[in-house]
Amino acid sequence: MTATLRDRLVSVRSKNAGPFTVTFDLFFPDAAAFDDAVAAKIVTPERVAELYGLSPAQVLVFNFAPASAIKVSIPRAVPGGGPGDSDVAGGQQFAPLLSLPA
Amino acid sequence: MTPDDASISFLSIGSVGTGFLESSLERGLALNPAFIGADAGSVDGGPNALAGVAPGWPEINFYRDLSILIKGAVTAGIPLLVGSCATSGRDWGVDWFADMARRAAKEFGLSFNLAKIYAEIEPDLVVERLEAGRLHALEPAPAYQAADIRRSTRIVGVMGAEPFLAALEQGADVVLAGRATDTAIFAAIPLSRGFDPGLSWHAAKIAECGSSCAEPRRRLDVLHVEIGQDSFVVQPLNDGIRCTPFSVAAHQLHEVADPYTMVEPGWITDLRNVSYEPASDRAVRVSGAKAEPAPYTVKLEGVERVGAQRMFMCSVRDPTILENLDGWVGGIQGDIRSRCEELLGPGGYERCTVTTRIYGRNGTMGEREPIKSFEGHEAFLVVDVIADDDATCEAATSVIWYAFMHAKSPGWRGGTTVAWPFPQSIHKLGDVFRFNVHHVIEVDDPLETFRIELEEVQA
Numbered sequence: 001m002t003a004t005l006r007d008r009l010v011s012v013r014s015k016n017a018g019p020f021t022v023t024f025d026l027f028f029p030d031a032a033a034f035d036d037a038v039a040a041k042i043v044t045p046e047r048v049a050e051l052y053g054l055s056p057a058q059v060l061v062f063n064f065a066p067a068s069a070i071k072v073s074i075p076r077a078v079p080g081g082g083p084g085d086s087d088v089a090g091g092q093q094f095a096p097l098l099s100l101p102a
Numbered sequence: 103m104t105p106d107d108a109s110i111s112f113l114s115i116g117s118v119g120t121g122f123l124e125s126s127l128e129r130g131l132a133l134n135p136a137f138i139g140a141d142a143g144s145v146d147g148g149p150n151a152l153a154g155v156a157p158g159w160p161e162i163n164f165y166r167d168l169s170i171l172i173k174g175a176v177t178a179g180i181p182l183l184v185g186s187c188a189t190s191g192r193d194w195g196v197d198w199f200a201d202m203a204r205r206a207a208k209e210f211g212l213s214f215n216l217a218k219i220y221a222e223i224e225p226d227l228v229v230e231r232l233e234a235g236r237l238h239a240l241e242p243a244p245a246y247q248a249a250d251i252r253r254s255t256r257i258v259g260v261m262g263a264e265p266f267l268a269a270l271e272q273g274a275d276v277v278l279a280g281r282a283t284d285t286a287i288f289a290a291i292p293l294s295r296g297f298d299p300g301l302s303w304h305a306a307k308i309a310e311c312g313s314s315c316a317e318p319r320r321r322l323d324v325l326h327v328e329i330g331q332d333s334f335v336v337q338p339l340n341d342g343i344r345c346t347p348f349s350v351a352a353h354q355l356h357e358v359a360d361p362y363t364m365v366e367p368g369w370i371t372d373l374r375n376v377s378y379e380p381a382s383d384r385a386v387r388v389s390g391a392k393a394e395p396a397p398y399t400v401k402l403e404g405v406e407r408v409g410a411q412r413m414f415m416c417s418v419r420d421p422t423i424l425e426n427l428d429g430w431v432g433g434i435q436g437d438i439r440s441r442c443e444e445l446l447g448p449g450g451y452e453r454c455t456v457t458t459r460i461y462g463r464n465g466t467m468g469e470r471e472p473i474k475s476f477e478g479h480e481a482f483l484v485v486d487v488i489a490d491d492d493a494t495c496e497a498a499t500s501v502i503w504y505a506f507m508h509a510k511s512p513g514w515r516g517g518t519t520v521a522w523p524f525p526q527s528i529h530k531l532g533d534v535f536r537f538n539v540h541h542v543i544e545v546d547d548p549l550e551t552f553r554i555e556l557e558e559v560q561a
Contacts, residue, residue, distance in 0.1 A: 080148050
């Protein structure tokens with residue numbers, strides 16, 4: 001089995017940031033694990049874009065040391081709760097990130 | 103401006119409608135806070151609250167929290183600021199909360215000055231700003247031209263700190279506001295008393311969801327916040343949870359696209375150099391935010407009606423269907439189209455938008471599901487149909503449901519009937535809406551688009 005991002009995380013949050021954006025917070029167990037993940041460039045706009053069928057310019061990635069977390073924000077496929085939506089609060093859209101090779 | 107007092111403290115409950123412990127509020131009030139703030143809004147539940155379909159919670163949930171907050175604040179002689187009444191902050195929600203406030207006054211024998219702040223904006227004003235080049239898109243934004251604006255079912259402006267302060271200056275004890283930024287509720291009074299704007303806005307951000315910035319995660323409860331000259335300290339009022347530098351920092355990520363920049367009406371706050379340190383085993387001291395004045399804009403939230411919607415669900419256990427789900431769904435499209443035309447005339451089916459979600463495959467992620475193959479011994483389908491009018495929707499949904507029910511199985515000479523769990527197979531969902539704006543307008547004055555009404559509420 002290839003190691004994945006999931007193996008490195010202790011917690012994940014996935015929420016809407018307003019009706020047009022969904023944001024993922026990926027929490028690492030401590031500062032060392034966070035620093036390792038950042039240095040290894042596991043989460044980049046390019047990799048996220050490929051996973052979700054977006055262009056890298058649509059993906060925001062922030063390294064957030066105070067919470068040993070990486071934040072990823074992407075546009076929602078459709079506005080929250082509108083026609084064609086399948087995840088009104090954006091709660092499950094993080095799952096593909098877990099399989100990023102790490 | 104430097105503050106007259108060395109510090110100011112306040113209480114935040116998590117969200118009106120989701121509850122908090124009355125014992126925690128009483129503990130907080132014993133600490134002599136300057137005010138209580140409470141957010142009641144969210145767009146997370148989708149467009150229905152703003153559209154007028156239904157608020158996020160029933161009256162019994164809202165009244166329990168609101169009445170206890172009014173009793174606590176009025177008895178202590180401190181202001182209560184409530185933002186985004188009834189989930190969406192539409193005018194109806196402010197009036198509904200005001201009814202509950204009057205009821206609480208009777209129940210507890212309290213008299214107070216009540217301010218209602220209305221946030222709805224007429225489409226004409228938004229069109230005027232568009233034409234004047236004073237409407238600006240945020241990222242990512244839908245197209246928003248005059249026709250889109252006029253198609254809106256309802257538009258609210260999201261207020262900053264100033265309308266709350268104006269209501270207090272007019273003598274309000276209890277402020278029930280329409281749509282407001284979560285943070286304006288908590289930043290308004292510290293800003294007006296001269297506390298550092300960076301600390302005031304950042305403290306408000308951490309406070310917005312009450313004890314959500316504490317751990318372990320339990321039900322939301324009351325948070326105590328004290329802003330001083332160069333830092334602020336937060337702690338929950340329930341012994342079972344505590345704030346840690348991690349839990350508080352993690353809240354800075356909550357429901358924002360960018361954790362380092364906070365944009366609020368008239369202010370932009372830089373959070374890049376913030377530090378979180380333990381102030382005790384359950385309190386955290388936060389410092390380092392820097393706020394600068396910015397051009398004053400008001401963000402818009404708006405919804406438009408898309409059509410009438412019905413849905414049905416069914417499940418499949420037949421392995422021959424599961425081996426070729428796309429072939430099975432594709433095989434009935436011709437029958438659906440021709441039968442819709444029989445009932446609705448030429449183009450009847452094309453007047454509908456049909457969304458088929460196949461759970462077990464990509465029901466949750468839709469087109470964004472990276473795993474394209476299907477594995478499993480059953481699948482669950484949720485199909486919804488939207489048409490301009492409900493009569494068309496009703497006819498088309500009945501046709502589509504019947505076609506799925508008896509669709510030919512790719513692996514058999516005939517078909518198998520799908521399973522559905524309830525005798526009422528088709529569910530009318532009513533009008534369906536979408537958020538249609540992610541823009542700000544420039545305003546001449548922070549109060550320009552908000553209307554404040556004061557009333558004396560008697561016991």
